[in-house]
Amino acid sequence: MAVKIKTLSGYFHEYQKSVVNPEQFWGQQAEDFFWRKKYTCVLKWNFKEPRIEWFKDGQLNLTENIFERQVFTLQDQPAIIWEPNDPNEATVQLTYGQLFEKVKQFSNVLISKGIHKGDRVAIYMPMIPDLAVAMLACARIGAVHSIVFAGFSSTALADRIIDAEAKMVITSDGSYRGSKQISIKPLIDEAVEKCPSVETIIVKKRTGIPVTMQAGRDFWWDELTAGASFDNVATVMNAEDPLFVLYTSGSTGKPKGLVHTTAGYMVYTSFTFRNVFQYSQGDIYFCSADIGWITGHSYIIYGPLLSGATTLMFEGIPTWPNAGRFWDIVEKYNVNQFYTAPTAIRSLMAEGNQFVEGKEMKSLKVLGTVGEPINEEAWHWYHDHVGKNRCPIVDTWWQTETGGVLISPLAGITPTKPSYATLPLPGIQPVILDNEGNELKGNSVEGNLCIEFPWPGIARTIYGDHERFQQTYFSSFPGYYFTGDGVKRDEDGYYRILGRVDDVINVSGHRMGTAEVENAINEHPRVVESAVVGFPHNIKGQGIYAFVVCNDMDESTSEEGIIHSIKIGVNNIIGPIARPDKVLIVSGLPKTRSGKIMRRILRKIAASDYTNFGDTSTLLDPMVVDQIIEKSKTLK
Ligand code: WT7
Numbered sequence: 165m166a167v168k169i170k171t172l173s174g175y176f177h178e179y180q181k182s183v184v185n186p187e188q189f190w191g192q193q194a195e196d197f198f199w200r201k202k203y204t205c206v207l208k209w210n211f212k213e214p215r216i217e218w219f220k221d222g223q224l225n226l227t228e229n230i231f232e233r234q235v236f237t238l239q240d241q242p243a244i245i246w247e248p249n250d251p252n253e254a255t256v257q258l259t260y261g262q263l264f265e266k267v268k269q270f271s272n273v274l275i276s277k278g279i280h281k282g283d284r285v286a287i288y289m290p291m292i293p294d295l296a297v298a299m300l301a302c303a304r305i306g307a308v309h310s311i312v313f314a315g316f317s318s319t320a321l322a323d324r325i326i327d328a329e330a331k332m333v334i335t336s337d338g339s340y341r342g343s344k345q346i347s348i349k350p351l352i353d354e355a356v357e358k359c360p361s362v363e364t365i366i367v368k369k370r371t372g373i374p375v376t377m378q379a380g381r382d383f384w385w386d387e388l389t390a391g392a393s394f395d396n397v398a399t400v401m402n403a404e405d406p407l408f409v410l411y412t413s414g415s416t417g418k419p420k421g422l423v424h425t426t427a428g429y430m431v432y433t434s435f436t437f438r439n440v441f442q443y444s445q446g447d448i449y450f451c452s453a454d455i456g457w458i459t460g461h462s463y464i465i466y467g468p469l470l471s472g473a474t475t476l477m478f479e480g481i482p483t484w485p486n487a488g489r490f491w492d493i494v495e496k497y498n499v500n501q502f503y504t505a506p507t508a509i510r511s512l513m514a515e516g517n518q519f520v521e522g523k524e525m526k527s528l529k530v531l532g533t534v535g536e537p538i539n540e541e542a543w544h545w546y547h548d549h550v551g552k553n554r555c556p557i558v559d560t561w562w563q564t565e566t567g568g569v570l571i572s573p574l575a576g577i578t579p580t581k582p583s584y585a586t587l588p589l590p591g592i593q594p595v596i597l598d599n600e601g602n603e604l605k606g607n608s609v610e611g612n613l614c615i616e617f618p619w620p621g622i623a624r625t626i627y628g629d630h631e632r633f634q635q636t637y638f639s640s641f642p643g644y645y646f647t648g649d650g651v652k653r654d655e656d657g658y659y660r661i662l663g664r665v666d667d668v669i670n671v672s673g674h675r676m677g678t679a680e681v682e683n684a685i686n687e688h689p690r691v692v693e694s695a696v697v698g699f700p701h702n703i704k705g706q707g708i709y710a711f712v713v714c715n716d717m718d719e720s721t722s723e724e725g726i727i728h729s730i731k732i733g734v735n736n737i738i739g740p741i742a743r744p745d746k747v748l749i750v751s752g753l754p755k756t757r758s759g760k761i762m763r764r765i766l767r768k769i770a771a772s773d774y775t776n777f778g779d780t781s782t783l784l785d786p787m788v789v790d791q792i793i794e795k796s797k798t799l800k
Contacts, residue, residue, distance in 0.1 A: 182590035218428035225398035249340035249480035268396035270301035281306030290339035313456025338371035342484035349375035403427035413677035415667035421627030432621030437467030450476040488519035503532035535673025561585035567621025613651035614644035669698035699770035707745035709770035
């Protein structure tokens with residue numbers, strides 16, 4: 165039977181088992197699920213090609229494990245509680261039984277529009293229950309969903325649709341975000357102009373703003389479902405059939421579509437959900453992420469629903485109508501587990517304590533964080549003011565690529581330490597390597613975080629580019645999965661994540677590739693070249709700092725105008741999350757004689773740290789550095 169760990173010694177015991185005999189351990193975790201055909205082979209793998217196959221010869225459908233498997237116990241229990249953007253609008257609660265009906269019905273809609281097993285379906289929607297219905301319906305018929313966070317620009321959406329060759333886009337007319345009403349459908353129209361693969365667009369009405377519908381291509385969600393049957397038999401999937409693609413940024417090139425497959429992801433997200441959050445039947449669980457990110461996939465939808473949980477979906481933002489909104493929601497629904505990002509905690513902390521002070525939040529048992537390192541001050545504020553000193557904090561470290569949490573306390577079981585993700589979950593074998601690839605054993609060491617053995621939730625490939633998958637994650641340190649993070653293991657063997665060691669910036673818990681932002685900046689007609697780095701930011705964790713070289717600059721040029729239009733440009737090409745916080749126009753970038761930009765110098769300047777630039781002997785023109793330093797001091 166699948167385990168739920170209850171004590172610290174239980175954790176050590178299970179961890180030991182999972183390392184000594186991983187196949188037996190995970191075979192056991194997978195047993196309780198409903199298999200159309202039971203697996204006989206738990207794991208086949210090598211990290212060289214890499215090839216990773218879990219429960220390879222098993223057959224199943226993930227949605228049968230949410231619905232049919234749990235139907236007798238959970239029929240009338242709320243699966244999804246939806247809190248709208250406007251606190252005065254009616255909430256929606258869907259029981260497992262009601263959600264099942266909607267998923268079956270929408271599965272039939274997808275089939276009637278020619279979607280088959282293996283086809284890709286792009287989803288670009290606000291946080292409304294229909295988003296959950298759309299993704300589960302894809303999973304039910306074996307279509308591969310590719311959800312794109314609805315803050316991305318039409319260009320960014322088009323790039324993702326083209327890469328995945330999606331046949332359909334599911335979207336809405338518009339959305340609500342705080343006091344704003346946002347129009348979505350025109351953005352979709354603009355994107356699909358560049359996407360010949362898209363045959364159908366399904367539009368859910370949310371705001372009711374007028375939109376144009378192209379006959380034969382665009383259909384209203386409600387009209388299609390009105391005539392659709394509720395009878396639907398799930399498509400039988402192989403364990404390793406893809407479940408979804410999700411794009412994320414890397415150090416270089418365009419975003420990569422990470423592919424997650426069916427059985428391993430199912431087993432891993434439900435195992436980690438139950439154990440990390442210590443969810444008990446009847447609890448109300450609230451994760452404030454957007455479903456457009458992996459956190460929402462794994463810990464708003466799949467992990468909780470596979471565990472029979474009640475999961476709360478919130479459409480709005482933490483600061484509207486005021487900075488007490490999260491706490492109001494916790495009190496309104498008696499939330500037991502609350503999971504958010506350090507950036508949200510820091511921004512609410514900055515608004516002052518008056519929004520949290522009067523809120524007792526007696527129901528809260530567990531607090532979680534994810535997405536970026538949490539600083540001690542934010543950790544303590546979360547612990548004292550939100551958790552009222554009685555709720556353990558689970559600082560969960562993981563990535564889009566890992567599918568689920570890898571290093572984290574188990575709530576109330578693992579003793580916590582502020583800013584530490586603490587210990588690896590069962591099945592996870594972290595190692596710390598120096599830059600030459602030597603393993604740093606024992607405690608009190610610091611280096612590159614790698615994992616030396618597969619777990620069921622790990623991504624299997626990059627969509628359409630297995631070679632890039634191998635290159636990105638398995639080539640820096642042969643034989644290991646390389647996370648891109650630096651880590652410290654302290655004297656107690658606890659892990660503390662130090663942040664990215666590559667050219668990925670983590671802005672408010674969102675990953676941005678420096679190359680991606682540079683490419684967007686370089687599209688500006690005045691820009692000759694640019695270099696983007698992260699810098700410490702009080703609220704966002706990291707901000708984006710762009711050093712830009714422009715042509716035809718003279719006394720009369722308004723730098724302000726150019727800087728402004730560069731920011732707008734990035735906003736339009738990628739989306740608001742990529743908009744640089746600071747743009748500095750410089751006369752040249754610090755390059756080596758071989759033409760490589762010395763980013764470490766720029767990182768230091770961006771952090772206003774002008775000491776100790778290390779070895780600069782390979783710089784082509786050391787004067788450039790002094791010029792940049794001088795100019796950077798004029799930037800606020
Ligand atoms: C990167 C992955 C996993 C869902 C959200 C982000 C950073 C994530 C933590 C944490 C310190 C963290 C890492 C990682 N990160 N969680 N608890 N402590 N850093 O997913 O967009 O794939 O980003 O986020 O740097 O590599 P993602």
